[in-house]
Amino acid sequence: MPRPKRHPTHHMYRSIYPLRMLGMGLGGAVVAAVLWERGAALSDWVLLGLIALAWPQLAFRLARRSPDPYRAEIRNLVVDSALTALLVPLMHFALLPSVLLCTLTMQDKITTGIQGLWARSRPGMVAAGLLGTLVLQPGFEPETSLWVTVACLPVLVMHSLAVSVTSYRLIRKVSHQNQQLDELRRVDALTGLYGRHHWQEQAEAALARFQSEGLVTSLLMLDIDHFKHINDQWGHSVGDEVIRSMAQLVRANVRATDCAGRYGGDEFAVVLPGQDLAAAHAVAERIRAQAFDTRLPGVPELRLTCSIGIAATDAAHQRVRDWVDAADAALYRTKHEGRNGISVHPGGTTAAATARAA
DSSP states (O other), X not given: OOOOOOOTTTTHHHHHHHHHHXXXXXXXXXXXXXXXXXXXXXXXXXXXXXXXXXXXXXXXXXXXXXXXXXXXXXXXXXXXXXXXXXXXXXXXXXXXXXXXXXXXXXXXXXXXXXXXXXXXXXXXXXXHHHHHHHHHOOOOOOOOXXXXXXXXXXXXXXXXXXXXXXXXHHHHHHHHHHHHHHHHHXXXXXXXXXXXXXXXXXXXXXXXXXXXXXXXXXXXXXXXXXXXXXHHHHOHHHHHHHHHHHHHHHHHTSOTTSEEEEEETTEEEEEEETOOHHXXXXXXXXXXXXHHTOOBTTBTTOOOXXXXXXXXXXXXXXXXXXXXXXXXXXXXXXXXXXXXXXEEOOOSSOOOEEEEOX
16 A cells, blocks of 8 residues: 655654744743743743743644644644744733744744745734733733843844854755756766756857967867667667767766767767867877777667867857857768768868878
């Protein structure tokens, strides 16, 4: 029999319990200071004990035994606010502790991140405050002594620190999630190489360095030969495996400072900072030769070959598009001349060169 699905915050009440104990305890200490100062009756002390000490235990048990602990804990949080408001007439409306406890209670509801919780808590607070006033019939004593002010300080300090720690953890969590999202955006899921957007950013940066500092960078454009025929004859699963295998070869033959990416479909692009045409040609030849020697499990008769075009940064390249077009032109010359080879685009200071595979 399948187990029922649980809400993602099914055990939220377990994490809230110690916080409720701490908050009610500190708040109860403030109220106790007020009650002690004015010589409160035993019934007032009993009510304070029920709110500050007994309620956290009851709230925990109500949530734990509920078929829906998450919703039960939301109700408990609303009750927290109402009970805090009930303490205001119990203190005879002592101004500083009343404002402090009600403000921190509402702040806690906001920082839970539960949409609308603070708004749902307000009617209960108003009703509890009015009911407490009618039943307790307190006097109006808003003055706050030095003794009570000192009793308020630990609550203010500890609550501020707790909120700061919580905010810090949340910021770290969001930052980590943003890094993960950025990694997903930058990396192509099938190949593990960089995606086109990130690759283009790196190509733009390399071209800008060439234009400002003269640092030569070479660009490889690589295309898997007869890829459509591979998909048609062996299926898309084999086609995906061919793409992954080519990506592994590319990754294995470039430096950590290079930027290898999937340009689209079965086409790859590699930015080689600081590499002239001769060095780039050597990288391309290693990739081409290793691809030719690759055999895929299950389809040993499949011969994997690729065509590669190379272009170095040139004064004629005003945009990345110009640079890519130059490498693309070399790539298509390779394909036109029979594939499984490497062609170099002639730049302003370089001569044409074509290496054909035997």
